[in-house]
Amino acid sequence: xxxxxxxxxxxxxxxxxxxxxxxxxxxxGTVFTARDAAHRRLIESIDRGEELPFDLEGQVIYYVGPxxxxxxxPVGSAGPTTSSRVDRYTxxxxxxxxxxxxxxxxxxxxxxxxxxxxxAVYLAAVGGAGALLAGRIASAEVIAWPELGTxxxxxxxxxxxxxxxxxDSRGGNLYESGRxxxxx
Amino acid sequence: xxxxxxxxxxxxxxRLFQEANFLLPADVIESLQAALAREESPLGRDVLExxxxxxxxxxxxxxxxxxxxxxxAVFAEVGQEVHFSGGSFVAAVDRGVAAAQAEGYLRAxxxxxxxxxxxxxxxxxPAVLHTELxxxxxxxxxxxxxxxxxxNMSRLAMLKPADGVEGIxxxxxxxVGLAGANPCPPIFLGVGIGGTMDxxxxxxxxxxxxxAGSPSxxxxxxxxxxxxxxxxxxxxxxPGGFGGTVTCLxxxxxxxxxxxxxxxxxxxIQCNSARRAAGSL
Numbered sequence: 001x002x003x004x005x006x007x008x009x010x011x012x013x014x015x016x017x018x019x020x021x022x023x024x025x026x027x028x029g030t031v032f033t034a035r036d037a038a039h040r041r042l043i044e045s046i047d048r049g050e051e052l053p054f055d056l057e058g059q060v061i062y063y064v065g066p067x068x069x070x071x072x073x074p075v076g077s078a079g080p081t082t083s084s085r086v087d088r089y090t091x092x093x094x095x096x097x098x099x100x101x102x103x104x105x106x107x108x109x110x111x112x113x114x115x116x117x118x119x120a121v122y123l124a125a126v127g128g129a130g131a132l133l134a135g136r137i138a139s140a141e142v143i144a145w146p147e148l149g150t151x152x153x154x155x156x157x158x159x160x161x162x163x164x165x166x167x168d169s170r171g172g173n174l175y176e177s178g179r180x181x182x183x184x
Numbered sequence: 185x186x187x188x189x190x191x192x193x194x195x196x197x198x199r200l201f202q203e204a205n206f207l208l209p210a211d212v213i214e215s216l217q218a219a220l221a222r223e224e225s226p227l228g229r230d231v232l233e234x235x236x237x238x239x240x241x242x243x244x245x246x247x248x249x250x251x252x253x254x255x256x257a258v259f260a261e262v263g264q265e266v267h268f269s270g271g272s273f274v275a276a277v278d279r280g281v282a283a284a285q286a287e288g289y290l291r292a293x294x295x296x297x298x299x300x301x302x303x304x305x306x307x308x309x310p311a312v313l314h315t316e317l318x319x320x321x322x323x324x325x326x327x328x329x330x331x332x333x334x335x336n337m338s339r340l341a342m343l344k345p346a347d348g349v350e351g352i353x354x355x356x357x358x359x360v361g362l363a364g365a366n367p368c369p370p371i372f373l374g375v376g377i378g379g380t381m382d383x384x385x386x387x388x389x390x391x392x393x394x395x396a397g398s399p400s401x402x403x404x405x406x407x408x409x410x411x412x413x414x415x416x417x418x419x420x421x422x423p424g425g426f427g428g429t430v431t432c433l434x435x436x437x438x439x440x441x442x443x444x445x446x447x448x449x450x451x452x453i454q455c456n457s458a459r460r461a462a463g464s465l
Contacts, residue, residue, distance in 0.1 A: 001226050022227075022426075067248050070289040077248035077291075082333045082366050105333070105366035105425070126231050126424055127333065127368035128456040131247040132238040149304055150251075150291055162234075164227065164426065175365050178427020182225060182420030 004162070010058025011099035013119035019165045021172030025123060027161040031060040031102070035081060037151040038144070039089040046092065053144030053153050057097035063104075065150035066140070067130075075140035075156070079130030080104040083122070087111050094118040102163050106175055115169050122167035124174075136161040186321035187267050188465055190276035193323070196463050197280025197311075200327040201256060202288040204461040205248045208239040211396040212458045215433040219370055219423070228428030232370075235423075235456055246288075250457040253290035254329025256281040256311040257389065263320035274313060282307035293332065314386065326393055326462040334371065334455040337363035340385055343447040352377060352449050353412060359451045360416050360432070365425020368455035370433045372396065373416065376450040379440035384448035391436035392454045393462075400437055409435040423456075433458075 004024040007015070009031065019025070032054050034042065045052055063083055067076030083103030090101065091114035099120050104127040115122060125133055137156050144153040166174045213236065220232040242249040258277055268276075285292055285308040294309065295302040318324075339359045343351045356375060363371075376387025399406035412435045422428020433456075442448060 001230075024227075024230075064251060065291065065293075066251050067253060067291040068289045070246065073247070076289055077242075077251040077253070079251050081252070082336070084366070104368065106364050124365070124424065124426075126234045126238075127365075128250050129234045129238040130251040131242040131245070131249055132234055134247055135241060150293075164424075166426075174427070175425050178225070178227070178422060178425070179364075179420045180427070182422055182427045182429055184418035184420065 007100070009060045011060070012058065013099070016099040016121050017119045017169045019121045019168055021165050021168045021174040021177065023165045025163050025165060027060060027163060028159050029157070031062045031156050031158055031161070033062050033064050033154040033156060035063055035065045035151045036085050037148050038153050039086045041145060043089050043092055046096070054155070056093060058099050059097070060100045060102065061093065061098055062102040062156065066134070066154070069140070075134055075137050077130030078134045078137055080125040080127055083107055090114060094120045107167060112167060112171065112173070115167055116171060119169050121165050121169060123163040124166045125163045133161065185265055185267050187269050188323060190268050190270045190273055192465055193273060193276040194280040194283060196325055196465060197258065197277050197327065198283035198287065200325060200461040200463050201281060201284035201290070201329060204327055204329050204459040205253050205288060205290055206242050206246050208242070208249055208457065209395070209460060213239055215396040216456070219430040219433060223423060223428050223430045225422050225426065225428035227426040228423040228430060231423035231426065248290060249459060250331060251291060252293060252331040252333065254331050254459065255294060255335070256308060257328040257330050258311045258313045259326040259328070259390070259393065260313065260315045261318045261324040262315055263322045264317050265321040266323055277311050277313055278309040281309050281311045323465040324462065325464070326460060328389070328392060328460045331455050331457065334367035334453045337367040338388070338452045340381065340448065340450040342381065343449055345445070345447045347447060349408065351447070353415065355449050356412055356451055357415055357419070359453070360421070361419055363453055364421060367453045368457065369421055369425055370423050370430050370456050372433055372454040372458050373412070373435045374452040374454065375412070375435060375437045376452070377437060377439045377448070378442040379448060380442070381448055383440055384450040385452070387438035387440055388450035388452035391438040392452055392458070393460060394436045396434045396458070402439070405437045405439060409437050
């Protein structure tokens, strides 16, 4: 297998468009977390014309609701959650400059179209590897909506966070191509 | 008559939920290792290696195996010669769930007012508790922290008796195919056949309590489990859903008599983090 591609957010449109489904990546730098509830609030803020908790341009959003950090650790277990629950919000965020989202599981056609249109990628991290992935998160800070608990928006500083490009900006989809390749 | 203080129940439930969230059962680790040896996809092997490493880190550092530390499913077999003292058994189980959440730094993943408020209960209670009266004076408790991702992909069908075994196979394959990468493959499948709508669903979850690689005691059901495993793996979904030859690590079927007009089938999907723990009082 080819060596993983290193990604350091903020990412440019060219960075995102150069990535192909099936490519392994290592993300280092800042990523922001958001699950269902935070997505709803982000979109409500956009609709009301309010300032967002972070500038979306070039950023990476990670769909995760970590466990509470135990003493001495920056964060608890922190693997990806199912992405399709935020499908209805994703196109708007991509249109505002988000270049990569990290989660797991299939996405709807509206997300595939928005990735193409805006130049962005959908990355998957390994679901069920929350303890391993937590080791790649150097720091975690809640930056918005702490009342949402695990669903608050965190700023993570990550180092060599492993993921794989599942959907690229050219219509490539690893879930589909991989399954076809191994179907008997 | 044997008297058991409900505080012992609380302590046991708390210990089991923490154990389940930090220690992947040995039989699950063995199935992941066996899968690594036979997976043909390099990306699939990558995923399996990550899951095995993850299990090691979780055990050594007491970090939950998965951030979704699950809804607390609890199966209690209560000997009918037991008398509980010191309060409610049900409340004692919930106190154990809450204690595990606090002491183990587990995630509070439960909301009340499922339809409207959806407000987090803050301590991962209440449990979904199944209590069965059995002979004797012991209490056996098995806990199954159940993740939302795999539970959401589970399905139930009220088939016609004429649909038969073929109908059952098709429904299982359809369910796994629709689930795709969502339930964090490689998965385990619990299949409940027969009973009523609710009983089939319960059987499918009870099937997940069986250790990986332990076939049904009924030879024909064991054969059906093996056939289903082969057919599910032929779907090609693979570890992580990235394509591969190992989509499923085990199929367990539980059966119960049913109405002459019915053939209920429930498929409970369990993720690769197939956590469970058991203990007795």
